[in-house]
Amino acid sequence: MAGMDLALATGRGELLLTHWPEVGxxxxxxxxxIQIGDREHEEIPPVTRFTAQEIQQIGIARLGERVISRLEQRGLDRVWLHLDLDVLDERVLPAVDSPGRPGLDFSQLSELTSTLAGTGRVAGLDVAVYDPELDPDGAYAAPIVDCLASALAPLATMEATRA
Known part of the structure; x- marks a missing residue:
């Protein structure tokens, strides 16, 4: 399973890090x-996975529909969204720990993030793996911020209309 944090959260790894006595x-x-964007197909039933290759075939809009459908099937009203920037194609963002191809571009990541956040189910999100040491001129920082701002701007508008 890609991502040590996901492995630990799902109970894979050292007992000291995966055992939560109060939770049981x-x-x-x-x-x-729901894991999105891996470049290698790894069968981990019953984890729902969409590889980068599958995303290229079905497109971002259809991917969003399928993810939302899965959330509804599972009755998940609140979810956490972990955005690992490794999902981006290395031609778009090489300043990550595991660059590779194929991958999303910034507009696709923004569209997907906006779609998921727009469901009202995302309780919070984190963004990981931008490595500034691999970007000494800071050329990639602004596109990352622009991508996230574009994706999350509709939420600010929604909140303003509710107030």
Whole structure:
């Protein structure tokens, strides 16, 4: 399973890091995980996975529909969104720990993030793996910020209309 944080949250790894006595189970059930953008196909039932190659075939709009459908099937009203920038194609963002191809571009990541956040189900999100040491001129920082700002701007508008 890609991502040590996801592995630990689903109960894979050292007992000291995966055992939560008060909870009595892993923090996240495999059935509730939706992993998007891996470049290698790894079968981990019952984790729902969409590889970068599959995304290229079905497109971002269809991917968003399928992810939302899975959330509805599982009855998940609140989810956490982890954005690992490794999902971007290395031609777009090489300043990550695991650059590769194929991958999303910034507009695709923005569209997907906006679609998911727009469901009202995303309780929070984190962004990981931008490595400024691999970007000494800071050329990639602004496109990352622009991507996130574009994706999340509709939420600010929604909040303003509610107030």
């Amino acid at each position: 189970r892993p923090l996240v059930a495999d059935e509730d995980v």
